[in-house]
Amino acid sequence: MAKTGVNFEYLQCSYESWYNRFKGDVHDSSIVHVPANVLSYLLSDVMVLPKNCSITRQRKEIPACYDAEEELEEPEFPDFNEKLKEAIQGLGGKVFVKLNWSAPKDASWITSTRSLCCSDPADIYLLLKSSSYISDDLSVLKEVSETSGDVPCCLVLKKWIEIHPGTEYRCFVVDKNLVGVCQRDTTSYFKYIGDNKDSILELIINYFQDHIKPKFPLNNYTFDIILALGMKINLVDFGLLNKNTDCLLFSWKELKKRKCGTSTKTPLSTEKEHSPCDRNQISSCCKPEFRYIDEFTNVPRNQCKHYGIPMDVMHFCSGEKNVADYIQEEILNNSL
Template sequence: MGASWPPPHRPGPHRMTDDEQRTPSPLTPPLEALYWTQYGQWYPIFRKHAPKSTVIDIRTVEPRFLDWLGADTFILPDGSGPSTLPRFSSANSTGSSLSHSDDEDEDEEAEEAEAVVRLSSLDAAIRAVVERYNGGPVFAKLNWSAPLDASFMLAGNNLQCMHPEDVYLLLKSSEFVGRDLEQISQTLHPSDTAADGGAALEVSTADAGVVGEIRPQLVLKKWFQLARSYEFRCFVRARTLLAISQRDMTFYDHLQDTHLQAQLRTAIHTFWQTVVEGATEFPLRDYVLDVYVTKDLGRVWIIDFNAWLPRTDPLLYTFDELEQLHLDPPAQAELRVLEDKRLSSAGGTGATYSSNMVPTDLVQFAKSSSAGTNSTHPQSVDQIVASWNAQVDLEDSHTP
């Protein structure tokens, strides 16, 4: 969708009277906010201003994927790796001399067949997207969240996916993705209790007439390298751009330049005003917008939309501060960057989510334990840890 100037007429921000300043505008109902900020809903509207992406409806393509994501066991789907050959074979019944009876062999093979998980339709869909994007890599996420907390699961500590198993490994390991699934469940069953804070997401059935059904989506973006210092989070309340925050919690010397800050603020505000607020198909009044500005300041890309809800990270602001800005809007949105090296997240994104990490050798052990030919049953996380501890004890007992 191309931008128009001047933008189409629509109710816009205005300087509030003293009485209005004391009364905040009602927030967009959660269900409506979640509906419009899911990737598959806003992407068709802003396709020209976002990285090339493909949205896969999970229930249509592979509904079993949701059961696999929600299961306590951890075993990668068969045939999802670089090779499409089945991970398990009939090697255990090759006619060689074994200590088990034929009946026992048959029982083991039956249990092994039950343990194997295959997501053939979704495998094919992911491989087709990778091929369409010139052989990959792709960046995977669900309706709202990306598995940023699980990057340590892939070689190189990044989120580049080349094969379906990369996608599955990241999504299965991510708490952020788990929250998306819980959030979808809560929109379908509002009485359920949310994991965050132990409170149910307040969604009203009255919103159902305004928005459509929220369905689980797998989003695959064509990978392109971002300069993380040029990613920003924008806070829009009552169709007013109140504040802009640096998105990566790392100290950058060049962002301390006040002239560059002014240029970035102008570029972002102009883009928001002409493209986002100029889109009559996008009705939200309250939302959080993630953007990327190219280093030459010549282009702004939409990375994501987020609902104005407590689960969305306000980064260098607090929601109380943002509400105060809403009550007394600034003439121009404030831009905040990290100004103290001591507050920087050492090691970048990986350090930000360090509480979610486990040792690399344990990750490799879990993968080999689940996928190896000697394993015929899926393992829970507790079982993997117990096996790991037993292996360590065994090695210690043989250490001189």
């Protein structure tokens, strides 16, 4: 495959492609390949969780004239479920889940914990089936596979760790140069970011020069990190840099004009390479712009707030049941 083009970029940003190169910089993870039958289930429009992963009625409660199995047929993935259980236990019993490129952050409202923390396969299936981001990942996977050969669908499980949102940053790379850094959570003000902005930026620049730039093959991309002062930087993810990128406090129009030490209007290129700047020259020619929320900034709205359900439904099914259990029971009740 040619080392240029959209498909090559997608493949390089897929978690499995870069994980081994940066294994020492990421949290403990397990990569589980998704078999064809599970992939078909994820691509389908049917919102029924696999067998042993959802609440079903006792057959004696259903009239003989009603064929529940025909209406609510539950797929079975015993081997895949075992792999998920083993991976979850191996990572401490609680995991964060994502596919090749995206996490189902738009579906956290549907779980009983209202988060992306998963402790069993049912949580994982529920998040994957409910997420528009995951649906987009699957569409990309299908498109890339059709043009570049089969690309494995990977389910990534990461050891669950409580992360303060004020320690997450997104970094923007143009023509192999770090041109922008932004706090990841743009809906909150964190005073210590402004108080320590110079130290934070210096640590990120050094990390990019020493760890990211020598190993990652693309010219234009984003990478997300966790940086708590006094602690090691943890790499979270890589992503494409294009018009669909969440540029946070930057804009795509701004970023595509940026180069090291200039505001040129030349479009992003995946072929042209530029000579790297010496570390001692970074302050004068290549220092990236650092954007963060300060006390005078109007805080943007949370882009994920429009994903969710009405509050009356949340109150109704609060407690042990989650939303999917409630919906499945209502479907069954209305069919009786």
